[in-house]
Amino acid sequence: MRRVSRKETTATMTDQPQIVVDKVSHVYRPPNGRPVLALEDISLDIRPREFLALLGPSGCGKSTLLYLIGGFIPIETGTISVGGKAVTKPGPDRGIVFQHFALFPWKTVRDNVLYGLEKTGLPRAEREKTARHFINLVGLTGFEDSYPSQLSGGMKQRTALARTLAIDPDILLMDEPFGALDAQTRHLMQMELLNIWQSRPKTVIFVTHDVQEAVYLADRIAVMSARPGRIKTIVDNNLDRKDPNLFKSQAFAERVDDIWNLVREEAMKMQGARTS
Amino acid sequence: MATMSGAQLTDTARPTLLSRAGWLLAHAGSIIALAIAWELFARSGAVTPFQLPTLSSVLVRIWNDAMSGALWLNAGVTLYRALAGFAIAAVVGIVLGMAMTRIAIVRWFFDPIVSVGFPMPKVAFLPVIILWLGVYDASKITMIVVDAAFPVITATIVGIQSVDKYLIWSARNLGASNREMLWQIMLPAAMPQILTGLQVALPIALILAVFTEMVMGGYGLGGAMMSASRFADSRGVFAGILEIAVLGYVLVKGMAILRRRLLMWHQEAMAPSTV
Amino acid sequence: MTAAIRYLPLLLIAVAWETASQLQLVSTLALPPLSDVAVAWWDLLKSGELVTNGIASLWRAGAGLFLSIIIGASVGIAMAWWRPAQIVMGPLVEAMYPMPKSALIPVTVIWLGFGDGSKILLILLGCMLPIAVGAYNGARGSDQALVWTARSMGASRLRMLWDVVVPSATPELLNGIRTALALSFILLVSSELIVARSGLGYLIGSLGSNGSYDAMYAVVLTVAFIGFAADRLFQIFQNRMLRWQQ
Numbered sequence: 001m002r003r004v005s006r007k008e009t010t011a012t013m014t015d016q017p018q019i020v021v022d023k024v025s026h027v028y029r030p031p032n033g034r035p036v037l038a039l040e041d042i043s044l045d046i047r048p049r050e051f052l053a054l055l056g057p058s059g060c061g062k063s064t065l066l067y068l069i070g071g072f073i074p075i076e077t078g079t080i081s082v083g084g085k086a087v088t089k090p091g092p093d094r095g096i097v098f099q100h101f102a103l104f105p106w107k108t109v110r111d112n113v114l115y116g117l118e119k120t121g122l123p124r125a126e127r128e129k130t131a132r133h134f135i136n137l138v139g140l141t142g143f144e145d146s147y148p149s150q151l152s153g154g155m156k157q158r159t160a161l162a163r164t165l166a167i168d169p170d171i172l173l174m175d176e177p178f179g180a181l182d183a184q185t186r187h188l189m190q191m192e193l194l195n196i197w198q199s200r201p202k203t204v205i206f207v208t209h210d211v212q213e214a215v216y217l218a219d220r221i222a223v224m225s226a227r228p229g230r231i232k233t234i235v236d237n238n239l240d241r242k243d244p245n246l247f248k249s250q251a252f253a254e255r256v257d258d259i260w261n262l263v264r265e266e267a268m269k270m271q272g273a274r275t276s
Numbered sequence: 277m278a279t280m281s282g283a284q285l286t287d288t289a290r291p292t293l294l295s296r297a298g299w300l301l302a303h304a305g306s307i308i309a310l311a312i313a314w315e316l317f318a319r320s321g322a323v324t325p326f327q328l329p330t331l332s333s334v335l336v337r338i339w340n341d342a343m344s345g346a347l348w349l350n351a352g353v354t355l356y357r358a359l360a361g362f363a364i365a366a367v368v369g370i371v372l373g374m375a376m377t378r379i380a381i382v383r384w385f386f387d388p389i390v391s392v393g394f395p396m397p398k399v400a401f402l403p404v405i406i407l408w409l410g411v412y413d414a415s416k417i418t419m420i421v422v423d424a425a426f427p428v429i430t431a432t433i434v435g436i437q438s439v440d441k442y443l444i445w446s447a448r449n450l451g452a453s454n455r456e457m458l459w460q461i462m463l464p465a466a467m468p469q470i471l472t473g474l475q476v477a478l479p480i481a482l483i484l485a486v487f488t489e490m491v492m493g494g495y496g497l498g499g500a501m502m503s504a505s506r507f508a509d510s511r512g513v514f515a516g517i518l519e520i521a522v523l524g525y526v527l528v529k530g531m532a533i534l535r536r537r538l539l540m541w542h543q544e545a546m547a548p549s550t551v
Numbered sequence: 552m553t554a555a556i557r558y559l560p561l562l563l564i565a566v567a568w569e570t571a572s573q574l575q576l577v578s579t580l581a582l583p584p585l586s587d588v589a590v591a592w593w594d595l596l597k598s599g600e601l602v603t604n605g606i607a608s609l610w611r612a613g614a615g616l617f618l619s620i621i622i623g624a625s626v627g628i629a630m631a632w633w634r635p636a637q638i639v640m641g642p643l644v645e646a647m648y649p650m651p652k653s654a655l656i657p658v659t660v661i662w663l664g665f666g667d668g669s670k671i672l673l674i675l676l677g678c679m680l681p682i683a684v685g686a687y688n689g690a691r692g693s694d695q696a697l698v699w700t701a702r703s704m705g706a707s708r709l710r711m712l713w714d715v716v717v718p719s720a721t722p723e724l725l726n727g728i729r730t731a732l733a734l735s736f737i738l739l740v741s742s743e744l745i746v747a748r749s750g751l752g753y754l755i756g757s758l759g760s761n762g763s764y765d766a767m768y769a770v771v772l773t774v775a776f777i778g779f780a781a782d783r784l785f786q787i788f789q790n791r792m793l794r795w796q797q
Contacts, residue, residue, distance in 0.1 A: 072445050090448040102442035106464045106541045116450035147541040160446075167450060306642035327662060385560045392561065395782030397736040400752070400774040402744065403759045403767060408581050483651035487741055490656065498654075502745070505657035513657045520654040528648075 017045035018203055019069060019171065024078030025228075026064055038064050040228040042078070048170075049201040053218035053237075055208060055259070057267035061229030062207045063175050069205065070096050070173050082171065092116060095169030099176040101156040103148040109135065109159050110144040116167035134162040137196065154185040158192075165196070171203040178213070190216055194241060211260045215239070215252060223262045226269035233262055329511045337515045346500070351523060354496040357413060358485035358527075361420025362478055369425040369477070370470060373432025378458065390429055398423050399484070402491060416488040423484050424477040431473020435466030468542055471535050478531050482524055497523070583765040592769035600754065601773065608750040609777075611667050612739045615674025619731060623679040624724060627686025628716065644683060652677035652734075653741050660746045670742050670750075677738045678731035685727020689720030725789045732785055736778040 021044040028038040038061040046052050054062040067073045069080055071090040080087045082094065090096075103112050113135055117127040135144055138158035148156055157177055164172065178186040194217060197204060208214055214221045218237050225232045235258075239251055246252050311331055317323070318330040325333075341347035376383045376390075402419050409415035439462050447461045463470075489498025497520050504512025565585055571577050572584040595601040629636040630644075655676060659669035701715050743752020751774050758767040 067445075070445075070449065072448070090445065092449065092451050094449070096446065096449045098442045098446065100442060102440065102446040104443065104447075104461070104464070106467070115447075119451035149541060163446075163450070302638065303642040303645070306639070310643065388558045388561050389564075392558075392779055395733045396775040396778045397733070397740045398775075399737055399744070400740045400755065400771050400778075403755050404771060407759070407764065407767075479651065483653050486651055487653040487656075490653070491745055501654065501657050505660060510661050513661060517654050517658060521650045524651055 016048075018048040018083060019044075019046035019205075020079075020081050021045075021065070021069065022079045022081075024065070024068060024075060024080060026061070026068060026073070026076065028064070037228040039068075040230050042229070042231055044222060044231060044234075046203060046205065049203055051197060051204045051206065051217060051219045053206045053208060053214035053221045054224060055211065055214045055221050055263060056224030056229065056232075057226060057263065057270040058209055059270050060224045060226055060266065062209075062224050065224075065229065066096075066173050066175055066205060066207050070094050072096075092119070092167045093169055094171045094173055095164035095167060096173040097157075097160050097164050097175065097177045099179045101148070101153075101160045101180075103156055103159055103163070105148050108145050108147055109140060109151070109162075112148070112159055113163045113166050116163060120167070130166055131162075134166045135159075137165070138162045138192070152185075153181045154189060157181060157189060161193075161196075169202065171205070174204060174206045176207050176209070179208075179210075186213075193217065198242070211256055211263060215256050215259060216241070216246070221259060223259065224266070226266040232266065235259060235262075326508070326510050329514055334511055334514045334518065337511045338518060341515065347519065350495055350497045350500050351519060354482075354485050354489065354498065354520075355523065357416050357488075357496065358420065358478075358481045360413075361417045361485065362424055362474075362481035364417065365421045365424035365477055365481065366428055366474055368421060369428025369473070370432050372425070373429045373470075374436065374458065374463070376429070377433055377436045386429075390426065394426050394430070398426075399487065402488065406492070411492045411494075416485065416492070419488050420481050420484045424481045427476040427480070428470070428473045431469050431476070432466065435469030435473075436462050438469070439465040468539055471538065475528075475531050475535065478527055479524060482520075482527060486520055580764065583768060587765040588768045588772070591763070591766040592773065595766055595769060601770070604749055604751050604754045605773075607667070608739055608743065608752070611670040611750065612674060612735045614667075615671040615739075616678055616731060616735045618671070618675045619678035619735075620682055620728060622675070623682030623727070623731070624686045626679070627683035627688075627724075627727075628690045628720065630683070631687050631690030631720075632716065644680065644687075647680060652738060656742050656746060659742070665746055665748055669746065670739060673742055674735045674738050678735050681730040681734065682724070682727045685723045685725075685730070686720055689723030689727075690716050692719065692723070722793060725792060729782070729785055729789065732781060733778065736774075736781065740774060 021042055024039060024042045025037070026039040027035050029035045042065060054065060056062045064073065068075055069082075069087065071087045071094065075087065087094075104115065107115065110131055113131040114127060117130055120127070122130075132144075135141060138161055140155060140158055140162065143151065143155065148159065151159065157180075161177070178189050181189065190213060206214070206217060215237060221235045221237050222231050223233045223235065224230065235255075237255065239246060239249075239255060243249070314328075315331045318325070318328045338347065341350075372382075372386065376386055399419070401422065402415075405415045405418050405422075409418055443461065443465060444457065447457055452461060485496070486498035486501075489496035490502045493499045493502060497516055501513055501516035501520075504510075504516060568582070569585040572579055572582050573586075592601075626636075626640060626644075630640050631637070652673070655673055656669075659673045659676075663669040663672055701710070739750075740752045743750040744756050747753040751770055755767055755770045755774070758764075758770060
């Protein structure tokens with residue numbers, strides 16, 4: 001595991017890591033099959049309010065790592081601590097957004113967003129106001145009373161985002177959130193996410209297999225190896241993401257190229273493993 | 277950020293008025309054809325009026341029963357028993373199904389009972405139930421519950437077990453406790469499956485209401501049919517068949533409409549025409 | 552080993568039954584001890600009553616089921632294969648579905664009396680429906696590509712029916728038959744309980760009126776077991792058939 005040295009720091013980053021992953025391994029035990037080592041000896045520090053991408057080929061275990069941090073899967077080897085406290089179960093401090101939205105289909109957009117707010121104990125008017133705010137923030141004004149089955153993929157994902165943002169988590173865990181969307185929608189959602197994040201910075205851990213997406217969105221990119229997943233490299237991605245022409249810039253293309261070379265090797269290993 | 281106009285949600289899944297009408301016509305047409313065939317065949321002389329009374333005479337009989345009030349009394353009693361049994365079976369079935377998915381001991385204990393009991397002709401236990409509970413409503417309703425609960429139990433179990441794991445994780449993430457998870461998340465998520473089970477249970481409840489009445493006599497459509505049969509009143513028997521068939525149809529249709537209302541979020545699986 | 556643990560609750564219930572009854576915790580009239588029931592069962596077997604009535608019942612169910620499979624499957628496949636058949640029979644089948652089959656018991660008696668005929672007719676009418684629906688759904692799902700391939704190889708329509716449609720309809724058809732199997736037992740027992748002079752259902756009724764409750768329980772459990780066993784055996788047959796297909 002090589003660490004690339006930091007050339008620049010983005011504003012308002014303290015030195016104390018918010019999330020510490022220490023020597024975590026995970027064995028996946030399918031009900032009818034042999035156990036498989038999914039993650040091997042992962043150690044990773046994540047700083048407050050940084051946007052970190054977990055990048056790697058499909059099957060490398062990046063989602064598994066995200067679920068471990070989220071507390072959805074029990075940690076068997078190693079430790080993960082958030083803000084100094086060990087992770088044992090899911091909680092509203094680490095909000096999650098899934099690839100397939102996981103919206104409650106029997107609830108309207110508004111009720112979905114309100115769901116997490118009910119636990120906060122705020123008075124009803126407050127909760128409704130907050131829900132409305134986030135629904136507007138993701139651009140779904142006018143669709144509060146729609147059901148998920150009436151929405152497009154992009155709108156569903158925006159609802160999921162609003163629902164998670166509404167509980168104001170310190171950390172945002174995103175599991176290939178735009179993977180189920182078509183290319184144009186994906187691009188729009190990436191821009192929107194960046195806008196939202198830049199106006200209210202949170203720590204974001206963003207899982208993806210798309211190199212361009214990672215380079216566009218993240219401060220740092222953790223490239224993962226093929227199964228069993230290890231952190232191959234961590235790249236500081238210090239491009240100016242406020243630049244609207246970032247996509248067309250030379251620096252962007254070069255960065256994507258560099259990282260793609262890192263990933264390609266691992267992607268081919270995963271391919272080979274699958275066909276054998 | 278571009279917003280979408282609500283006007284673009286189109287209704288592609290609902291059938292057009294014309295195709296709906298056509299379907300209805302085909303159904304009505306078949307029934308009418310059957311009715312005509314019945315009437316003609318009954319009059320033809322190939323069978324005696326005892327074996328097959330004319331449809332017209334049967335309809336007259338039903339009309340008379342309606343006028344005298346006997347029809348409403350019998351139908352009402354049968355309906356009451358069927359619905360009471362159905363309601364109890366629904367509650368018992370859903371609660372037991374939920375308990376079986378959550379509590380290991382309950383699952384262990386009831387699993388063989390449910391799996392062995394399912395294919396059994398549980399109606400064979402009717403004499404035992406009569407032995408315990410006598411010949412009035414209690415035994416009838418108990419028999420209905422015993423039979424109708426099974427499809428509800430299995431449907432509930434399947435429904436809850438097949439809830440999307442990511443839905444559960446999201447709920448956990450948003451702070452749901454175990455109790456909230458069961459009632460606020462898993463039950464609604466399993467509702468389509470549970471309603472299917474209820475839709476199977478309802479006709480079962482009606483059949484058994486009628487049958488138990490046949491066995492025990494007295495009021496009710498089944499009891500009336502058995503009396504008619506004993507008095508060689510074939511018009512009465514056929515009238516009973518029609519009445520029960522109509523009752524069955526109404527109940528099934530009613531249940532289907534209820535399902536559509538409750539699952540309106542589910543049925544409307546339409547994507548807008550633009551993204 | 553795991554099967555034993557799985558069915559242990561049934562054993563516990565049996566033990567609880569015996570204990571409750573022997574200890575007179577419940578009226579021994581309403582719930583005779585399981586051991587008495589077992590003895591009565593053995594007596595019935597020895598006297599031949601169980602066997603004679605059993606054969607009468609199984610004959611009726613078997614004949615009715617057999618006929619319903621032949622007719623039901625033909626109707627279902629015909630509906631899937633020929634449009635006119637579907638237009639004519641489709642709404643009829645749908646209309647008959649919510650019709651409680653037990654309501655037909657008195658009619659079958661009017662037509663065929665108290666003997667075998669009425670029971671066989673009842674089972675035929677009742678079981679035809681799930682089989683027809685199963686055959687219909689199965690035949691409709693026939694892989695279009697398979698059908699066209701057979702066609703291009705010069706198969707006549709009839710040949711195609713036999714070679715392609717029937718085999719691919721088999722899984723759904725088997726499910727329909729399984730449903731019909733359970734239904735046949737229900738209709739058999741129902742009709743024998745009230746309008747028969749022989750058969751297991753009749754035996755239950757007459758033992759009940761005699762007050763021979765332990766014998767009555769014995770026959771009830773026998774009937775329940777036969778229904779259960781028939782379903783399990785059919786499942787094994789079903790899996791065998793489907794493995795052939797794979």
